[in-house]
Amino acid sequence: MIHRMRDVIVAANWKMHTTPADAGELAVTIASRTRESAVTRVICPPYVALATVRDALANSDPDVGIGAQNVHHEAAGAYTGEISAAMLAGLATWVIVGHSERRRDAGETDERIGLKLGRATEAGLRAILCVGERAEERDAGAAEKVVEAQLRGALAAHDPAILSRAGLVVAYEPVWAIGTGRTALGSDAALMADAIRRTLVQLGWGSAAEDVPVLYGGSVTAGNIAEFLAEPTIDGALVGGASLKPDEMAGIVARASLTARARLAAS
Ligand code: 13P
Numbered sequence: 001m002i003h004r005m006r007d008v009i010v011a012a013n014w015k016m017h018t019t020p021a022d023a024g025e026l027a028v029t030i031a032s033r034t035r036e037s038a039v040t041r042v043i044c045p046p047y048v049a050l051a052t053v054r055d056a057l058a059n060s061d062p063d064v065g066i067g068a069q070n071v072h073h074e075a076a077g078a079y080t081g082e083i084s085a086a087m088l089a090g091l092a093t094w095v096i097v098g099h100s101e102r103r104r105d106a107g108e109t110d111e112r113i114g115l116k117l118g119r120a121t122e123a124g125l126r127a128i129l130c131v132g133e134r135a136e137e138r139d140a141g142a143a144e145k146v147v148e149a150q151l152r153g154a155l156a157a158h159d160p161a162i163l164s165r166a167g168l169v170v171a172y173e174p175v176w177a178i179g180t181g182r183t184a185l186g187s188d189a190a191l192m193a194d195a196i197r198r199t200l201v202q203l204g205w206g207s208a209a210e211d212v213p214v215l216y217g218g219s220v221t222a223g224n225i226a227e228f229l230a231e232p233t234i235d236g237a238l239v240g241g242a243s244l245k246p247d248e249m250a251g252i253v254a255r256a257s258l259t260a261r262a263r264l265a266a267s
Pocket of ligand 1: 013099173177178179180181217218219220238239240241242
């Protein structure tokens, strides 16, 4: 049973792809191929393309949310090359934090990711917190433990009421499924979504844990999204490679709209 009909979200993480010269056109094409009011759509281009994508979508499809792929954990200061939450004002309303590629390449710790969440929330950005185990951790039977520790490390210092009001989203992205063409089983992703919400309850979220959207990410395509959306505890997808392809996004959002409409009809 799901306690409330959570929104269905499809978020595109473009990673280090596109340029300001081509991002606007791609965003408009994807928006036009995914026009579906029941689904919350978000596009996260590179920082330097945020303004272009914002301007392009403002004229064509203002329903598409725009997200940054990262934000700095301090409000301001001597951090060469970094971007603060305040700098994103007017450019983005969403932000991805704690992506495994940043944990891996930028050494982001759970504690730092927690600080980022705080900055994002203070600035009115809706955060997508990424968690997920590595292959060896799953093989060792430790997947849930790893994800629980990531959640605790990032969330323990936060007031659940504030993050809940800010619309926190959790994306379960098993590292071994990212960019590999291998996906988790829908049933395993659903078990992890249960574990995520159980951890939130342990962290004091109470019934608000049931309102937190949990997305699946890792090699999602139009061809496999149905397996995840068949699970009532999964509320959408964070899409990498396929999010740069309008045909794939059209298929993913079309499938998501079936789930979104079924949930609306049931509520
Ligand atoms: P892929 O869909 O390319 O596997 O990437 C998933 C991801 O990391 C989204 O944030």
